[in-house]
Amino acid sequence: MFLKHKYVPILVTITLFLAMFAAGSFLYxxxxxxxxxxxxxxxxxxxxxxxxxxSFVILSGGIDLSVGSMIAxxxxxxxxxxxxxxxxxxxxxxxxxxxxxxxxSGMGAMIHYFKIQPFIVTLAGMFLARGFCYVISIxxxxxxxxxYTNVAQTKITLPGGSFISISAIxxxxxxxxxxxxxxYTRFGRNVxxxxxxxxxxLLMGLPVxxxxxxxxxxxxxxxxxxxxxxxxxxxxGYGLHAVGFELDTIAAVVIxxxxxxxxxxxxxxxxxxxxIQGVIQTIISFNGxxxxxxxxxxxxxxxxxxxxxxxxxSARRSVLKQ
Amino acid sequence: MKSIYKHHLFWPLCVLAALLxxxxxxxxxxxxxxxxxxxxxxxxxxxxNFGSPLILVAIGMTLVVATSGIDLSVGSIVAxxxxxxxxxxxxxxDQNMLSLILLSVLMAIxxxxxxxxxxxxxxxxxxxxxxxxxxxxxxxxxxxAQLITGGQIITVTxxxxxxxxxxxxxxxxxxxxxxxxxxxxxxLVTRKTALGLFIESVGCNPAASLMSGIRxxxxxxxxxxxxxxxxxxxxxxxxxxVSSADGNNAGLxxELDAILAVVIxxxxxxxxxxxxxxxxxxxxxxxTMTTTIYMIGVPPEITLVVKAFVVLAVCLVQSSAFRAxxxxxxxxxxxxxEKEITRHVS
Numbered sequence: 001m002f003l004k005h006k007y008v009p010i011l012v013t014i015t016l017f018l019a020m021f022a023a024g025s026f027l028y029x030x031x032x033x034x035x036x037x038x039x040x041x042x043x044x045x046x047x048x049x050x051x052x053x054x055s056f057v058i059l060s061g062g063i064d065l066s067v068g069s070m071i072a073x074x075x076x077x078x079x080x081x082x083x084x085x086x087x088x089x090x091x092x093x094x095x096x097x098x099x100x101x102x103x104x105s106g107m108g109a110m111i112h113y114f115k116i117q118p119f120i121v122t123l124a125g126m127f128l129a130r131g132f133c134y135v136i137s138i139x140x141x142x143x144x145x146x147x148y149t150n151v152a153q154t155k156i157t158l159p160g161g162s163f164i165s166i167s168a169i170x171x172x173x174x175x176x177x178x179x180x181x182x183x184y185t186r187f188g189r190n191v192x193x194x195x196x197x198x199x200x201x202l203l204m205g206l207p208v209x210x211x212x213x214x215x216x217x218x219x220x221x222x223x224x225x226x227x228x229x230x231x232x233x234x235x236x237g238y239g240l241h242a243v244g245f246e247l248d249t250i251a252a253v254v255i256x257x258x259x260x261x262x263x264x265x266x267x268x269x270x271x272x273x274x275x276i277q278g279v280i281q282t283i284i285s286f287n288g289x290x291x292x293x294x295x296x297x298x299x300x301x302x303x304x305x306x307x308x309x310x311x312x313x314s315a316r317r318s319v320l321k322q
Numbered sequence: 323m324k325s326i327y328k329h330h331l332f333w334p335l336c337v338l339a340a341l342l343x344x345x346x347x348x349x350x351x352x353x354x355x356x357x358x359x360x361x362x363x364x365x366x367x368x369x370x371n372f373g374s375p376l377i378l379v380a381i382g383m384t385l386v387v388a389t390s391g392i393d394l395s396v397g398s399i400v401a402x403x404x405x406x407x408x409x410x411x412x413x414x415x416d417q418n419m420l421s422l423i424l425l426s427v428l429m430a431i432x433x434x435x436x437x438x439x440x441x442x443x444x445x446x447x448x449x450x451x452x453x454x455x456x457x458x459x460x461x462x463x464x465x466x467a468q469l470i471t472g473g474q475i476i477t478v479t480x481x482x483x484x485x486x487x488x489x490x491x492x493x494x495x496x497x498x499x500x501x502x503x504x505x506x507x508x509x510l511v512t513r514k515t516a517l518g519l520f521i522e523s524v525g526c527n528p529a530a531s532l533m534s535g536i537r538x539x540x541x542x543x544x545x546x547x548x549x550x551x552x553x554x555x556x557x558x559x560x561x562x563x564v565s566s567a568d569g570n571n572a573g574l575x576x577e578l579d580a581i582l583a584v585v586i587x588x589x590x591x592x593x594x595x596x597x598x599x600x601x602x603x604x605x606x607x608x609x610t611m612t613t614t615i616y617m618i619g620v621p622p623e624i625t626l627v628v629k630a631f632v633v634l635a636v637c638l639v640q641s642s643a644f645r646a647x648x649x650x651x652x653x654x655x656x657x658x659x660e661k662e663i664t665r666h667v668s
Contacts, residue, residue, distance in 0.1 A: 063453070110634075114641040117591055119392075119453060123578060124633040131627030138621055239623065247461050260454050293468035293569075300462020307450055307458070 009257030028286040034162040040278035041168035046226040048171040051252040053222025055270040061195040061262025062118035067223040068245030069129035074227025076133040079141035079237025089147040104220020108213035133239030140238040167229040195262025330588040334603040373609030374497040375556035380583035382552030389525040390593025391452035398463025399553035400573025403430040404561030405470040417480040438550020442543035467569035477566040487563030525593030
C-alpha cells in the first residue's frame with residue numbers, strides 16, 4: 001500500500017463525490033457545469049457550516065443534537081428583533097452569534113462538569129431551543145429588512161459566468177478556518193487527543209475541560225452562524241425551520257469519513273460529505289420523476305455503507321496491530 | 323419509612339401525583355368520569371388512551387436502554403407500521419373484512435419485527451454503536467414510510483380497524499388492554515425467567531456476560547426485535563385512532579419522548595438496570611403534562627420547553643457528579659486533610 005491507512009476513508013468520500021458528479025453529468029444534460037457545482041455551495045451553505053461545527057464535536061467523541069433547533073431559534077430571534085423590534089442587523093447578527101456560543105458553552109459545561117451523556121444534554125438543548133422559538137411566536141415572521149434582502153439577492157459573478165452567493169462565501173471561509181484550526185493549532189490537537197482517549201488526554205495534562213467546553217461552544221457558534229445564513233436563504237423566522245437537520249448534519253460528517261467514536265477524521269471529509277448530500281439532491285431534482293423522499297433513503301443507505309466500511313477498516317487495523 | 327422514598331417508583335409517582343393535584347385545583351372536573359353509551363369519558367381515560375402508544379414504545383425502549391443501547395428508529399417504525407396497515411386496507415374493496423384487517427395487522431407487525439432484527443444485527447453482529455446503527459433506520463425509515471404512503475395521507479374507512487385504537491372493551495378503551503397485555507407479558511418474561519437478568523448483565527458488561535455463557539448477541543437481537551414490535555403495535559394504535567396514516571408526521575419525536583419516559587422512570591442510560599413500571603409512570607407523566615398544558619390554554623408547543631427542563635432535572639439528579647457538588651455545598655464543616663484523604667482512598 002502506498003497510501004497511508006488514515007487517508008483511505010477520506011479518499012473514498014472524495015472518489016464517491018466525483019463518481020456521483022460524473023454519473024449526474026452523463027445522465028442529464030446541463031448537469032456538468034460550473035454553476036451546478038457552485039449551486040451545491042449556495043444551497044448547502046448552512047449545512048456546511050453546521051457540519052463543520054459538528055465535526056469538531058464528533059472528533060472530540062461527543063455529539064450535538066441541538067444544531068437544527070439552534071438554527072430555528074436564530075432565524076426566529078433575528079426575525080423578531082429585526083422585523084418586530086426594528087433593531088439594526090449590525091446589532092442583531094453579533095447578538096445571535098453570541099447567543100449560539102453561550103448556549104453551546106452551557107451545554108458543554110453541563111456535559112463536562114456533571115458527567116451527563118452529551119446525547120441527553122444536547123437533546124434537552126434541542127427541546128429548549130425549539131421551545132423558545134414558539135415562546136417568541138408560533139407563526140412565521142417574514143423579513144423584508146433591506147440588509148437581509150440585499151445579502152440574499154447579491155450574486156457574485158465568478159470568471160466563467162457562474163455566480164455564488166455571500167452565504168456560500170461565508171461557508172467556504174468557515175471551512176478554511178476550520179481546517180486551519182483542526183490541523184495547525186493547539187486546540188485542534190487537543191480535540192483529536194480528547195476524542196482518541198479522554199483519560200489519556202487528562203493524564204497528559206491537556207486542558208480537557210476547556211477543550212470540551214470550547215468544542216460545544218464552537219458548534220453552538222457554527223449553528224448560530226448557519227442560522228444567520230439560513231435567514232438569508234429563507235428570509236423568514238419560523239419555529240419549524242430545519243426540523244431533523246441534526247441528522248443530515250451527522251450524516252454529512254459520517255459520510256465524510258469521521259469516526260463516530262471520536263479521534264479520527266478530517267474537516268475536509270465533512271466538506272465532501274456535505275457536497276455528496278448536495279449532489280444527491282441535485283440528481284433527484286434533475287431527474288424530476290423521483291420524489292424528494294428518495295433523498296432520505298439514499299442518505300440512509302450511504303450512512304449504512306460508510307459505517308459498515310469504517311467497521312471493516314477499524315477491524316482490519318486491530319488485526320494488523322496484533 | 324426510608325424504604326418508601328428509596329423505592330425507585332417514589333419520585334416518579336410523586337411527580338405524577340403533583341401534576342394530577344395541580345389539575346385538580348386548576349379544573350375540579352378533571353377527575354370526573356362519566357358513563358355514556360357504554361363508554362367511559364373523562365380526562366383520565368383520555369390520558370390512558372392517548373398515552374398508550376407512548377407507553378408501548380417506551381416499554382420496548384426500556385429493554386434496549388437496559389442493554390446500554392438506544393433505539394432512535396422507533397418513530398420511523400411507528401410511521402412505517404401504520405402506513406403498511408393502512409395501505410393494505412385501503413387497497414381492498416371491502417374494508418371491513420375481518421380477515422383483511424387481521425392480515426394487514428399481521429403484515430405490519432412482521433415488518434416491524436424485521437426492522438427490529440435489522441437494528442439488532444447492526445448493533446450485535448456488526449458491532450456498531452446503537453445510536454448510529456438506529457440512526458440509519460431513523461433517517462431512511464421516514465423515507466420508506468413516505469414511499470409506502472406515496473407522500474399522501476392514506477385514510478381508511480374501516481370500523482374494525484378503527485376499533486384497535488379508538489374502540490372500547492368493557493367500557494374502557496381497547497388500547498389500554500393492548501398495553502396491559504404487553505406489559506404483563508414482558509414483566510413475566512423478564513422477571514419470572516432469567517431473561518431479565520441476561521439483559522441486565524449484557525447492559526453491565528457484554529464481555530463478562532459472554533464469558534459466563536450468555537449469548538449476548540442473541541439477547542441484543544431479541545431486545546431490538548421486541549422494541550421494533552412495540553413500536554409497530556404503537557403505530558397500529560396511532561393510525562387506527564385517526565383512521566389514517568401519515569408518513570411524515572406519525573410518530574414524530576416519539577423516540578425522544580420514549581427515551582424521556584425511560585429516564586424519568588429511573589432506568590439509567592448507562593444500562594444494566596431497568597424498571598418497567600417506572601417507564602409506564604414516566605410515559606404517563608409526559609402524557610399528563612401534555613394534557614395539562616393543553617388544558618391551561620398555553621400553546622402546546624411550549625411543552626418542549628417544559629420537557630427540556632424535565633430532562634435536565636432528571637439527568638442532573640441521576641448524575642453523581644452533580645449530587646456530590648450539591649452535597650459538598652450542604653456540608654458546612656471542612657477538614658483540611660479531608661480532600662487529601664479522599665483523593666488517596668478513591
